[in-house]
Amino acid sequence: MNRTSNNGTRERLRIAIQKSGRLSEPARALLSACGLAWRESRDRLFCYGESLPVDLLLVRDDDIPGLIADAVCDLGIVGRNVLQEQAGERIAAGKEQAFREWRALGFGACRLMLAVPETWQWQGAAELAGKRIATSYPALLADWLRAQDIAAEIVQLSGSVEIAPRLGQADLICDLVSSGATLAANQLKPVEMVLQSEAVLAGPVAVFDDVRAELADLLLRRLEGVLKIREGKLLLFQASREIVPSLIDLLPDADPPIMTSIDGSDRLALQALCHSAVTWQRLEDLKRAGAAGLMVVPVERMLA
Ligand code: PRP
Ligand code: ZN
Numbered sequence: 001m002n003r004t005s006n007n008g009t010r011e012r013l014r015i016a017i018q019k020s021g022r023l024s025e026p027a028r029a030l031l032s033a034c035g036l037a038w039r040e041s042r043d044r045l046f047c048y049g050e051s052l053p054v055d056l057l058l059v060r061d062d063d064i065p066g067l068i069a070d071a072v073c074d075l076g077i078v079g080r081n082v083l084q085e086q087a088g089e090r091i092a093a094g095k096e097q098a099f100r101e102w103r104a105l106g107f108g109a110c111r112l113m114l115a116v117p118e119t120w121q122w123q124g125a126a127e128l129a130g131k132r133i134a135t136s137y138p139a140l141l142a143d144w145l146r147a148q149d150i151a152a153e154i155v156q157l158s159g160s161v162e163i164a165p166r167l168g169q170a171d172l173i174c175d176l177v178s179s180g181a182t183l184a185a186n187q188l189k190p191v192e193m194v195l196q197s198e199a200v201l202a203g204p205v206a207v208f209d210d211v212r213a214e215l216a217d218l219l220l221r222r223l224e225g226v227l228k229i230r231e232g233k234l235l236l237f238q239a240s241r242e243i244v245p246s247l248i249d250l251l252p253d254a255d256p257p258i259m260t261s262i263d264g265s266d267r268l269a270l271q272a273l274c275h276s277a278v279t280w281q282r283l284e285d286l287k288r289a290g291a292a293g294l295m296v297v298p299v300e301r302m303l304a
Contacts, residue, residue, distance in 0.1 A: 012053040013215040016067050016076040019045070019058035022178070023199050026107045027077040031056070034222035054215060062086075068204055069098035074212055075219075077105065081112050081137065081176060081197040088139025101200045103220065106227055108199035110178040112137055113190040117165055117172070122191045128152045128172075134164035135174035137194070144194045162186040225302075233278045234271060234297040241266045243290040248272075250285055273299070 017027040036054055038047035047056040057073055064076035065086040076099075083101060090097065114133070116122055125148050134155040135141050141154055155170045162182055164170040176197070177183055177190055201223065208216060235254065239247055247270075248257065257272035278296045286294060 009210040009212075010074070011211055012049065012055055013075065013212050013219070014055050014057055014073045016057045016059050016064045016073040016078075018061040018064075018078070021061060023061065023077060023079065023108045024058075027105075027199065028056075030077075030105060030107070030223070030226065033226045034219060052215070052218075053211075054219065065099050065202065068202055071204070074203065074208070075102070075216065076202045077199055078202050079108060079110070079176075079197050080104070080200050081110070081140070081195055083200060083202050084195065085137045085140050088143060092139060092142075097205050099202050100205050102203045103201045103223065105199045105201060105223075106231060108197075110176050110197050111190075111193050112140060112174065112195040112197060113177045113183075114172060114174050114192040114194065115162075115177070115183050115188040115190045118187045118189050120172075120189075122189075125150060125192055131172060132170040133172055133174050134161050134170035136161055137174060140195055141174045162188060228275065229299055229302055231276055232299045232302065233274050234299055235274050235278055236269070236271050236293070236295040236297065237286065237291040238262065238267060238269050238293045239291050241268055244268060244270070247286060247289055247291055250282070250289060 015031070017031075018024040035051055036049060036056075037051040038056055039050050040047055045058050047058070049055045057067070059067065061078050061082055064073070064078040065083055067073040068076055069090075080101060083099065087097060087099070114128075128145070128148075128150045129152065132153045132155050133141060134157050136156070136158055138154050138156045145152055145154075155164065157164060157169070161173050161175045163186060164173055165188070166186070173188065174194060175182075180190070183190060201220075203216070207213060235251070237247075244259070248254075251257075251272055251274060253276045254272040254274045257270045260269045261267070262269055283294050283296070
């Protein structure tokens with residue numbers, strides 16, 4: 001495998017990703033889009049980088065922060081929820097921070113939510129006083145309760161949190177919600193948000209002081225390009241000159257639009273590169289503000 005010397009320097013970069021689960025496929029796809037390719041090993045836990053000296057380690061997501069802390073891996077793709085929970089656990093144990101979020105990756109969005117049985121007439125967080133809350137995220141939940149100045153009991157479970165209320169182990173739960181199907185299937189409803197999460201690139205707190213620094217820079221640069229295009233959409237529309245400023249106010253994430261007069265009139269054709277999702281809602285807002293002929297076009301390649 002890799003040559004690792006005693007002082008922890010390495011000549012190849014090692015990235016940990018989830019072996020199987022929600023983030024596993026999109027994480028691999030994102031790294032492939034950055035030009036990484038691997039030779040699959042027989043045990044399929046370690047993939048040797050062929051296009052660049054960047055190897056993959058396929059692991060359980062919960063192990064990723066610890067692997068970075070122990071310098072077994074250099075970087076990881078993991079949910080912000082896992083990363084922040086383990087950072088909180090380290091603080092509680094008096095350990096120093098050994099990893100941090102380097103960059104949000106724009107996929108795997110989910111929320112850590114408090115959820116109660118559907119029959120509960122929820123009045124607000126004050127109702128939580130003295131209640132038992134089952135969760136696999138005790139540090140994040142404890143932080144949130146402290147910030148709300150609520151004294152509740154945390155029941156730490158490693159899995160199957162959603163059945164705890166039915167088993168009488170807890171009054172409510174604090175768990176990840178993505179589609180909401182798991183909550184619905186267990187007759188629970190989300191009531192308070194503890195953390196907004198998505199997949200992130202995690203790395204050490206300190207910078208690398210060997211060839212890994214260049215490899216990490218290269219990866220970050222490529223990620224920047226890939227994510228920019230992924231989110232980038234060209235928005236085409238027409239409007240009369242006097243309402244253009246108010247339309248631009250509705251496009252805070254867009255580059256300054258290119259404007260062309262239609263037949264020399266006060267009617268303009270505009271094209272604006274938007275850097276986040278152009279949803280139906282946004283199109284309707286623009287139409288209401290006077291834009292016409294709205295069209296959203298995906299961007300294939302960009303060279304500034
Ligand atoms: C989360 C959570 C729920 C499920 C919710 O698990 O614990 O079981 O996802 O998703 P839904 O709202 O779409 O139904 P996760 O995928 O993080 O797996 P893990 O906890 O086993 O790592
Ligand atoms: Zn997990």
